[in-house]
Amino acid sequence: MIGEKEDWLRCIEMLFLPQEKIKNLLYCFLILNIIACTPQIDDLPPFQLANDLTVDGQRLVFQSARFSLTGAIEVNEENSHVFGVLELSTDEDFSSPPNSGGSIIRYPLYSVNNEISLPAFPMESGRYTVINETDFEVNNSVLQGENFVFPAEVFLSSNIDGTWAISFSGESGTVQVQFDIQAGLVQVSNSWRSAEGQHVNGTVALPLNYGTFRP
Incomplete structure (x- = not known):
């Protein structure tokens, strides 16, 4: 009361x-x-799992991602970039040879070398320009200070003998890559095309094993 x-x-x-x-x-x-x-920024995930990638309008569902680091390499000056290969597969375990009908996209990534010491992850997140062979071999002076992909490659519909029904490489466009080591994820957003006119568009976000790398 x-x-x-x-x-x-x-x-x-x-x-x-x-x-x-x-x-x-x-x-x-x-x-x-x-x-x-x-919602507070710290409470939000950096991105959600996604699988919305198309090749010439055909949607592909990717199951796994893997990354391998080569090290610092010379592009237009000594040790100007760090080189690593990111791959996406429609197989769950990157079977070798790929399962019949499987597909792979390969992104050889050249990230500007910021002299980051291992085990810190040396690859930058952000925009990578898709370039062609001429840009890489002849006009590489324009690549100074730029992140780029060469050659972005698509391999579609594996045959029983390990060959591919369709394969092509990138001519121009961009790939946005977001590495999230703490969450164990990678996100790849595509907007690029081949010299023959095939278009790759859409976003894939998948778990990625970063091994002993740290943020």
Whole structure:
């Protein structure tokens, strides 16, 4: 009863508060509610698992990803880039030879060498430009300070003998790569084409074993 009486007294007091004070109380109430309902950045995952990639409009469902690091290499100056290969497969375990009908996309990634010491992960997340052989062999001066992919390769529908029904490499476009070591994930967003006009579009996000690398 005492608690109920105090609540009634507060309500009566509110009726006689100055209008400006009531407005201020309402503003505080609204701000507190907005803060309470806004998700904090630390609580949000960096990205969700996704599988929405198409090759010339045909959707492919990838099951696994793997990455191998080669080390620092010379592109247009000594040790200018770090080289690693990211691969996506429609097989769960990267069977060798691939299962009949399986497909693979291979991204040889050249990341600007920022002299990061192992076991820290040396590859940058972000935009990688898809380049062709001419850009790599002749016009490589434009690659200084740039992350790029060469050659981005697609291998579709493995035959029983280990050959591929269709294969092609990238001519131009971009690949966005997001490495998340803590979550053990990698996300690849594609927007590129081959010299023959095949288009690769869409995003794949899959678990990736980073081994002993650390953020």
